[in-house]
Amino acid sequence: MAERAALEELVRLQGERVRGLKQQKASAEQIEEELAKLLKLKAQMGPDEGKQKFVLKTPKGTRDYSPRQMAVREKVFDVIVSCFKRHGAEVIDTPVFELKDFDIAGQFDPMIPDAECLKIMCEILSSLQIGDFLVKVNDRRILDGMFAVCGVPDSKFRTICSSVDKLDKVSWEEVKNEMVGEKGLAPEVADRIGDYVQQHGGVSLVEQLLQDPELSQNKQALEGLGDLKLLFEYLTLFGIPDKISFDLSLARGLDYYTGVIYEAVLLQTPVRAGEEPLGVGSVAAGGRYDGLVGMFDPKGRKVPCVGLSVGVERIFSIVEQRLEALEEKVRTTETQVLVASAQKKLLEERLRLVSELWDAGIKAELLYIL
């Protein structure tokens, strides 16, 4: 028994060591090594799990959804899916209640599908009634062009990008420190970047940058700015230009975006005055990714794509919080009629009656008592 307890303790300590290494982002080899030790120790313990008591829980990082939560979720999904359908989307593969992505693939005339994606995002966020929102828009080519004219070495593009991406959470000073102090960027280069990335506005900012003496020398940036100008034209026709902000600090995590990128954020979320605003970050995002399909096609043929993803989990927590704060009652069933009797021994009658209602398509229940 003592042996086993000692072994359990070793496993626990080793597990903590592995977790610690992962947190510190230690080298892959180191983590592998320590992980192998852990697995060896566990193997020594043998298949004894059946006898041990276990704690009732879902796996770490997962949760059940109660009926109440499901009811709210369904409402949210209904809004999202009906919007996608309104825009002619076909559904593939995932059951409807998991759907939260919309993509358009194919070679088309420029920026029309991109504009429709933004229109969809606005329709969904408005319909969900979770408060005022803003859609930030930028373009990968403008970002890359901007870095080039500021003097960022090619090799540092991606890493500087991820620093800039943090501007929605931390101050420019902190971002600058990271770029100069941690990522080895020359301070004057960082300052030049700072001049650009703190700018945001409407189509007039696009016009302004098209005149910018440095940026206008960069072919990539011009391409991106040209597309954004066209995009704003279409967004105006779609009636949503006031919801869109061209924001040079929008850098977005993923590598595969090749053109326009966008991110929707809520402007304020506290339900009760004086309450801390819920920091949920973006609630929807997306962009253009023209190279991804080519990575699968054996001949490398490209299919240009643009799309969006709705952050349902975040929206869901906002709506949940809101309902709780308002103490709104959420029905978890749709039952319309209850079949009851005041007297004893009328079960037969109740069963016959509820069956009639069901056969007529009426949502009905009875209590399972005699």
Added chain:
Amino acid sequence: MPPLGLLHMRAWASLFSRLLRPRGVVCIREVHFHSQVSEAVLTSQLKPQHEKSNFIIKTPKGTRDLSPQQMVVREKILDMVIGCFKRHGAKRLDTPAFELKEMLTEKYGEDSGLIYDLKDQGGELLSLRYDLTVPFARYLAMNKVKKMKRYHVGKVWRRESPTIVQGRYREFCQCDFDIAGQFDPMIPDAECLKIMCEILSGLQLGDFLIKVNDRRILDGMLAVCGVPESKFHAICSSIDKLDKISWNDVRHEMVAKKGLAPEVADRIGDYIQCHGGVSLVEEMFQDSRLSQNKQAIEGLGDLKLLFEYLTLFGIAEKISFDLSLARGLDYYTGVIYEAVLLQTPAQAEESLNVGSVAAGGRYDGLVGMFDPKGHKVPCVGLSIGVERIFAIVEQRMKTSGQKIRTTETQVFVATPQKNFLHERLKLISELWDAGIKAELLYKNNPKLLTQLHYCEHTGIPLAVIIGEQELKEGVIKLRSVASREEVAIKRENLVAEIQKRLSES
């Protein structure tokens, strides 16, 4: 790069909606392109080798993508199933795709080998859920719930040998309805059977039958026939094969492979070839051997009560008390049932024999296995085999050549003129804002004929056309795609007119 045909673009639109999310999974190494479009484009030009690529593009064995056409069919089926569950007052639940491994061990008996385990990466040991019943029991015990009527629609995973043709996969969708709680006997059980009948009738799959038996009757029967208790389980799984192989083959297996005495096997044979209505229940009550067995009497009593309620529910003639029904899973403790489709000889020839399309039973001990103090919560439930139903419906649609719309678009926005993109964009935005489902081609200057063909091809019923003339006169041409009739509507009345037409059709 050659642009894809206009007509195919919308199909492409949906193919890649899974590729990128969840975030962080940039390179999904196995994707199977299933739609006609993708096959046409890729397979005509692809050889299934690894010329430039290092991987074959396919979904894992026993899984598949579902094309837009297939999704439409699936949605209809799920809508009808969920509609029925809601009609009976069930609440919806959802649980994670994977559970702690220890939650699933020792719940499935010899099927435990079919559970998918996730790789040990130094954290919790996890397994993909094998069904929706065990997670439900875990939920009840975890949240100390004593009574609940819930439904759950979700994917489950099993490492079985897939027989794709018959709709048996390693990843598939289940629709479960369960009632947990201590109630007066057999009422919830009867409601489960009522639900199964409603769903199978509603899906219009043809005639069906629900076989019903009881674990206690089975066990009692085996006992009075002389089967040693240690062989109960093994003999049960032999009996379970009776829907696929003959009694002779089953008997042979029991005697030759499972070491059962031949006369015992014969006694079993006498019983399990019986099936009938409530009269068979009465008969079994009188059976000289069975009536001596306490368990069997309990089971028979419950079945008698069940048949009473089923008669009141108007479904007694769909139910058959069948002594050969044994059912795989370990956790059933009382009534068990299984629905099968009855095929006409013609159907049987051309169509699939998918086995049962729905099943379930009572399982009073499962929650107690989770509860630290062993507190029991009796449960009864059912599972609808949507994949199998889906395979049947899909095949029927193929044979009948039925065309399925894959979008719900109501109005198409077109123009005969060049340089009219802006007008189209403004117009479609009006329609979307009014909640109308509308599309336009992503082309600056599309030809009118191309646009109209698109409508016909995708089944869009109405088109609105705007051009120089219309702009001048302040009207829009509203066209019925089917009849090709056009009428000029004042711009400000357009939305109302469209809504009127749509509600009338």
